[in-house]
Amino acid sequence: MKYFNKILIANRGEIAIRVMRACRELGIETVAIYSEPDKNSLHVKYADEAYLVGEAHPSKSYLNKDKIIKTALQSGAEAIHPGYGFLAENSEFAKLCEEEGITFIGPSWKCIEEMGSKLGSKHMMEKAGVPVLPYTPDGVTSVDDAKKIAGNIGYPVIVKASAGGGGIGMQIVESEAELEEAIEKGMRIAKSAFGDSTVFIEKYLVKPRHIEFQVLCDQQGNRVHLYDRECSIQRRHQKLVEEAPCPIMTDELREKMSQSALKVAEVSGYYNAGTVEFLYSDGEYYFMEMNTRLQVEHTVTEMITGIDLVRQQIKVAAGEELSLSQEDINLHGHAIECRINAEDPLNNFTADPGKIVRYRSPGGPGIRVDSGIHMGYSIPPMYDSMISKLCSWGVDRQESIERMRRAIYEYVILGVRTTLPLHHAIMNNKEFVAGNTHTHFLKEEHIKNS
Numbered sequence: 001m002k003y004f005n006k007i008l009i010a011n012r013g014e015i016a017i018r019v020m021r022a023c024r025e026l027g028i029e030t031v032a033i034y035s036e037p038d039k040n041s042l043h044v045k046y047a048d049e050a051y052l053v054g055e056a057h058p059s060k061s062y063l064n065k066d067k068i069i070k071t072a073l074q075s076g077a078e079a080i081h082p083g084y085g086f087l088a089e090n091s092e093f094a095k096l097c098e099e100e101g102i103t104f105i106g107p108s109w110k111c112i113e114e115m116g117s118k119l120g121s122k123h124m125m126e127k128a129g130v131p132v133l134p135y136t137p138d139g140v141t142s143v144d145d146a147k148k149i150a151g152n153i154g155y156p157v158i159v160k161a162s163a164g165g166g167g168i169g170m171q172i173v174e175s176e177a178e179l180e181e182a183i184e185k186g187m188r189i190a191k192s193a194f195g196d197s198t199v200f201i202e203k204y205l206v207k208p209r210h211i212e213f214q215v216l217c218d219q220q221g222n223r224v225h226l227y228d229r230e231c232s233i234q235r236r237h238q239k240l241v242e243e244a245p246c247p248i249m250t251d252e253l254r255e256k257m258s259q260s261a262l263k264v265a266e267v268s269g270y271y272n273a274g275t276v277e278f279l280y281s282d283g284e285y286y287f288m289e290m291n292t293r294l295q296v297e298h299t300v301t302e303m304i305t306g307i308d309l310v311r312q313q314i315k316v317a318a319g320e321e322l323s324l325s326q327e328d329i330n331l332h333g334h335a336i337e338c339r340i341n342a343e344d345p346l347n348n349f350t351a352d353p354g355k356i357v358r359y360r361s362p363g364g365p366g367i368r369v370d371s372g373i374h375m376g377y378s379i380p381p382m383y384d385s386m387i388s389k390l391c392s393w394g395v396d397r398q399e400s401i402e403r404m405r406r407a408i409y410e411y412v413i414l415g416v417r418t419t420l421p422l423h424h425a426i427m428n429n430k431e432f433v434a435g436n437t438h439t440h441f442l443k444e445e446h447i448k449n450s
């Protein structure tokens with residue numbers, strides 16, 4: 001079944017190739033866009049046609065909405081897949097696509113806009129009975145009100161940007177004396193990073209786990225979840241290791257959290273693939289936000305369910321009903337993803353772009369490599385430092401760890417420093433192996449000399 005004749009992928013690197021693979025399997029032609037420095041990159045080689053959209057800087061290329069839409073119209077692409085990052089959660093772009101008669105492979109622009117407000121989405125979910133952390137329902141309007149509410153919530157509290165992402169602007173506040181300054185700093189950062197100074201305060205959880213649920217919804221109101229992922233090993237809010245299912249999940253907790261995730265999808269009028277993020281601490285979970293895009297770590301969900309999420313996205317975007325019922329979605333085994341970044345873990349993870357002079361990727365039982373690099377490729381400095389995703393599947397967590405260790409051992413990338421040594425250390429760390437992964441894992445002593 002061909003859902004579209006041609007799809008433009010408005011992205012680069014591994015995720016562009018990932019989408020092109022799903023298209024090729026479905027007999028759908030692919031259109032790549034690329035910036036000047038990406039002219040020899042893999043996603044350009046892989047596509048059926050490729051168009052230069054501008055200079056290196058994202059604002060001139062991968063964020064250049066008009067140029068991308070013009071290229072779609074010129075190439076005859078009926079749909080655009082945004083990948084993740086760049087314009088994936090840009091409601092204005094999704095709206096422009098709709099106005100130009102181009103199918104945006106994702107949710108409605110209205111849903112993207114609403115879920116883009118952390119404060120608004122918390123409101124919506126609280127009203128729907130989904131657990132949320134105690135917070136300032138009207139955001140921070142005055143310092144005196146904030147002090148009163150924060151006092152009722154109980155310190156420590158955290159100041160967060162409503163239009164924010166990736167933890168930018170987050171301020172942890174231990175006592176009332178620090179609150180005013182934290183609010184001012186949070187608002188300043190929010191204004192400069194997101195053009196919206198709205199901040200809110202919520203109860204701070206000291207060592208939560210980041211547990212998220214994959215949901216998949218069609219435009220006819222059918223909704224399923226594809227189980228849970230744990231993404232607690234992060235550094236500066238960049239995830240490094242993700243796994244599915246969450247190691248501490250129980251049937252009872254999964255039943256409650258998946259119902260909450262489906263409720264979030266329902267009240268937000270969601271369709272296509274999405275992720276509901278929760279914080280978990282001491283047996284309780286709290287809605288944090290809804291990500292209205294396919295995520296980097298969709299891979300581990302695909303490996304434990306056998307479902308191709310990009311294929312499902314294309315199908316739903318074409319107006320098809322889900323052919324999957326919840327009973328059809330079975331969890332089998334355990335999968336782990338290690339993000340391989342061109343960064344130097346021993347030099348504060350500073351990006352280390354450059355030419356790859358030796359490249360050998362792992363393989364064999366249970367290994368999946370989604371990468372945008374090849375021998376001789378020069379990693380450009382102006383984009384995200386993630387160059388590859390190394391995933392392993394095993395019949396259980398122990399086997400997936402053993403396979404990941406082997407794959408890291410096999411993986412050869414010379415010419416740039418990478419996070420491979422860090423992942424080697426994590427996969428051999430007794431806390432990780434025991435499943436004790438919480439959000440400050442990387443700060444702990446035992447990961448120091450990786």
Ligand SMILES: Nc1ncc2cc(-c3cccc4ccccc34)c(N3CC[C@@H](N)C3)nc2n1
Pocket residue numbers: 133158165166167202203204205206208209210231232233234237238279438439440
């Ligand atoms: N109320 C409250 N309490 C503790 C938190 C702790 C974090 C956090 C901070 C740093 C690393 C983390 C890793 C996994 C899960 C959460 C975190 C957090 N965020 C938000 C953005 C995301 N990248 C991390 N929000 C929190 N919110």
Ligand SMILES: [Ca+2]
Pocket residue numbers: 165166289290291
């Ligand atoms: Ca988000």
